[in-house]
Amino acid sequence: MVRKSLFWYGFLCTEKDGNFPLSISSHFFQQFSFKGWNCCICLLLPWGKSNSCQEIIQILSQIQTLLVMLVPKQLRKGPDGEKAWPKKYPFCGGVFQSPIDFHKDILQYDSNLLPLEFIGYNVSSTDQFTLINNGHSVKMYLLPTMYIRNLPFEYTASQLHLHWGNRNKSEGSEHTVSGKHFAAELHIVHFNSEKYPDVTAAMDKADGLAVLAILLEIGPFNPSYEKIFRHFRNVKYKDQMVRVPGFNIRELLPDRLDEYYRYEGSLTTPPCYPSVLWTVFRHPVKISHEQLLALETAMYCTESDDPEPLEMVDNFRKVQEFHERLVFISFHEVLLYRTSTKSQQSHFPTVHLVRFSSLTAMSHGQLYKNKVFREYIRRVFFHNGIRQALQPF
Numbered sequence: 033m034v035r036k037s038l039f040w041y042g043f044l045c046t047e048k049d050g051n052f053p054l055s056i057s058s059h060f061f062q063q064f065s066f067k068g069w070n071c072c073i074c075l076l077l078p079w080g081k082s083n084s085c086q087e088i089i090q091i092l093s094q095i096q097t098l099l100v101m102l103v104p105k106q107l108r109k110g111p112d113g114e115k116a117w118p119k120k121y122p123f124c125g126g127v128f129q130s131p132i133d134f135h136k137d138i139l140q141y142d143s144n145l146l147p148l149e150f151i152g153y154n155v156s157s158t159d160q161f162t163l164i165n166n167g168h169s170v171k172m173y174l175l176p177t178m179y180i181r182n183l184p185f186e187y188t189a190s191q192l193h194l195h196w197g198n199r200n201k202s203e204g205s206e207h208t209v210s211g212k213h214f215a216a217e218l219h220i221v222h223f224n225s226e227k228y229p230d231v232t233a234a235m236d237k238a239d240g241l242a243v244l245a246i247l248l249e250i251g252p253f254n255p256s257y258e259k260i261f262r263h264f265r266n267v268k269y270k271d272q273m274v275r276v277p278g279f280n281i282r283e284l285l286p287d288r289l290d291e292y293y294r295y296e297g298s299l300t301t302p303p304c305y306p307s308v309l310w311t312v313f314r315h316p317v318k319i320s321h322e323q324l325l326a327l328e329t330a331m332y333c334t335e336s337d338d339p340e341p342l343e344m345v346d347n348f349r350k351v352q353e354f355h356e357r358l359v360f361i362s363f364h365e366v367l368l369y370r371t372s373t374k375s376q377q378s379h380f381p382t383v384h385l386v387r388f389s390s391l392t393a394m395s396h397g398q399l400y401k402n403k404v405f406r407e408y409i410r411r412v413f414f415h416n417g418i419r420q421a422l423q424p425f
Contacts, residue, residue, distance in 0.1 A: 114349060114350065123305055124303070126306065128297055128357075129304060129355075130206070130207075132295070132352055132359070133208045135209075135210050136210075139293075139358075139359050139361050140360055140361065141361055141363070142294070148182050148244075149180065151179050151180070152177040152178040152189075153189075156278050157277045158278065161175070161275070163263050163266075163274050164267060165267040165269060165273070165331055165344075167270040170193060170264065171193040172193070172276060174189040175189070175278075179222065179225065180242065180244075183309065184239065187222035187223060187224055187242040188223055188225035189221070189222050189281075190231040193219055194219075196217075196324070196327050196328055196345070197216070197328065197346055198346055199325060205247050205248070206351075207351075208351055214249050217245055218248060218284060218317075219244070219246075220243065222241065222242045222243070222244070223235070223241055224239055227240075234307070235299070235307055238306070238307055239309075240308075243311070244285070244311050245310060245313065246286065246313055246317050247312070247313070247317070248316060249316040250324060251318025252318060253322070253323065256280075256283035257323060259276070260276065261323055261327065268332060269331075269332050269334065270335045284317070286313050287315070288313070291363040292313045292314055293310070293312040294309070294310065294359065294360045295358070296310070300348075328345060332344055
């Protein structure tokens, strides 16, 4: 058999001639974050609570639902890699995308950020998780008795999965710090169980998901990660699965849970919904070189009967533009304002110490008068060529 390598982000895309069914829908999706519709219409305008406004919101919501249904759920092969994603998954070309690079110009200390509280994370060995090779990562389904607190809502655990590079260049993390990649990255996905029944219902909602990201680097052997890694041989090919005895998932996290980066972003795979509240822990967790090599070489994207098996490598998305946002940090090492470059100053005034989500607590009148909020809307919508769409208002 010929041993070939297929980069995951090289085939999770559309055919070259694949276009989104409706051209206007593509325009809407690329220019508008779905987080912004209600802000733009119902919050920004002083008559936001009027019947007319609510009818407009209802129509826009129905359009959004229709367009999401039109986006194919099946992942297709294609030659263009992640650059082609927006052709069929317009959110992937929009704002609020992840992953990002954490650098000093975008960091802002927030004293309100608390350590997360983990409930039910210590799972008895008599219970079992399900580990599966889904063709683009190795995923382990978690128990519904696991959840986290000290976020805007209570979030129930759904699954965890990993992102990594390849044996020749062990830079596989999605998020970076000052441009530096780590060896790999673990994501623990949770959904807003106060508002939605399951992760499927939550994944396209603005407040639907909370993901914990753990950066992995080379160090000593890690017995906790080995509780997952030792089962890779049983999920070598796509769709293979195995039961994993329960253990304390908290062991996979760093010792310092009080220091992290927090920002609002997206799924890092299509359809790239901007529905994720990210918590990226500042301190990496160490795994051994042998453990990383097992992660990089043990699995294939293809099924067991495929005559040309394809290695599962480089399943991480490149760093995305940050679009005038801030990352909030729970630690004191950096206390910086966001500043504009010379070229930016000709277009936008500087915004200092702004957290968009905190604006939602204001009344409609307060929001309309709030310069920061109006500037945010102007940047996200007007700067992206939507001025004509809002002129009637």
